[in-house]
Amino acid sequence: EVQLVESGGGLVQPGGSLRLSCAASGFTFTSYWMHWVRQAPGKGLVWVSRISSDGSITNYADSVKGRFTISRDNAKNTLHLQMNSLRVEDTAVYYCVNILLGWGQGTMVTVSS
Amino acid sequence: ETVLTQSPGTLSLSPGERATLSCRASQSVSNNYLAWYQQKPDQAPRLLIYDASSRATGIPDRFSGSGSGTDFTLTISRLEPEDFAVYYCLQYGNLPLTFGGGTKVEI
Numbered sequence: 001e002v003q004l005v006e007s008g009g010g011l012v013q014p015g016g017s018l019r020l021s022c023a024a025s026g027f028t029f030t031s032y033w034m035h036w037v038r039q040a041p042g043k044g045l046v047w048v049s050r051i052s053s054d055g056s057i058t059n060y061a062d063s064v065k066g067r068f069t070i071s072r073d074n075a076k077n078t079l080h081l082q083m084n085s086l087r088v089e090d091t092a093v094y095y096c097v098n099i100l101l102g103w104g105q106g107t108m109v110t111v112s113s
Numbered sequence: 114e115t116v117l118t119q120s121p122g123t124l125s126l127s128p129g130e131r132a133t134l135s136c137r138a139s140q141s142v143s144n145n146y147l148a149w150y151q152q153k154p155d156q157a158p159r160l161l162i163y164d165a166s167s168r169a170t171g172i173p174d175r176f177s178g179s180g181s182g183t184d185f186t187l188t189i190s191r192l193e194p195e196d197f198a199v200y201y202c203l204q205y206g207n208l209p210l211t212f213g214g215g216t217k218v219e220i
Contacts, residue, residue, distance in 0.1 A: 035210070045150075045158065045201055047210040061209050095157060099148060099205050101169075103157045 002026040002102045009094065009107030016086050016111070022079040022096030022104055029077040030054075035099060036070060036081050038092035039106075048094070049081065064090075086111045115140050115204050119213035126218065132189040134216045136202035141182045143206030149178055149187045152215075153198045161200075162187060192218070 008020040020036070036048040049060045049070040058070050069082040079096055086109075093106040116139040126132055136147065145165040150158035160169040162178035165185055175190040189196055197220055202213040 044214055045203070045212040047203075047212065050210070059208055099203070100160075100163050102160055103150075105157050 002098065004096045004098065004102065004104035006094065006096050006104045006107040009109045011110045011112065012086055013113050014086060014088055014111055017082070017084045018086065018109060020081040020083065020094055020096075020107060020109070024077045024079065024096075024098075027098070027101055030074045032098050032100070034072060034079045035097040036079075037095045037097050037103075038090075038109075039095070040089075040092040043092075046092075051079070083109070088112065114209060115142065115207045115211050117202055117204055117211055117213035119200075119202060119216045121216060122214070123217045123219060125220070126192055127220065128192050128194055130192050132187075132192055132196070132218055134187040134189075134200055134218075136180075136185040136187070136213050138183040138185075138204060140207070142185075142204045145181045145185075146204060146206030147178075147180070147185050148203045148205065149176075150201045150203065151196075151198045152201065158201065189218075 003025045005023045012018050035050040038048050039045050051058050051070045055072050067085045071080045088111050091111050093108050095106045096104040118137045120135045147165045149162040152158040161172050161176050166178045177188050179186050199215045199217045201215050
């Protein structure tokens with residue numbers, strides 16, 4: 001069974017940082033691109049970033065480019081999202097996603113003073 | 114950016130009826146890399162269809178996807194009570210990846 005378990009969310013002030021993690025199991029992690037997708041309260045889904053199976057290629061939405069960094073540790077089957085210079089508009093549930101297999105349950109990030 | 118337009122915004126149907134959801138792209142989706150997801154309140158999205166027409170593991174065969182290029186369709190042949198939810202399409206063929214705005218299927 002595919003399992004994606006996010007952690008690291010919480011309340012942070014504008015300008016602050018958070019690091020999200022996603023523990024993957026139930027599939028061959030090293031064979032898949034992985035993504036982060038977010039959903040603001042009551043809103044739709046927005047793609048944030050993706051990383052290739054070996055970690056050599058990364059892409060970002062314009063709204064987070066230069067502030068967020070995606071990475072992965074294939075030895076530990078773990079995906080990360082380092083979020084810096086956070087803004088109020090980054091408030092959302094952040095999902096770890098394998099486009100072809102499934103989604104995690106999400107972790108809430110709240111940016112507020 | 115590839116804009117995905119889902120229609121209708123809301124679909125009001127009864128159990129047993131057929132649901133047809135549309136997802137139209139502003140430009141051709143490479144390799145027909147389009148997926149459909151179902152989301153219920155306070156739950157994560159659930160993968161239904163990938164590569165436009167491939168059913169995900171464990172998804173009942175009343176769900177089917179079709180289409181290519183810029184026009185895609187999700188069909189639910191006979192609505193079950195648990196199918197009432199919001200449905201999103203996602204294109205992953207072009208950067209940036211983009212989602213449609215969703216179609217709510219309600220009773």
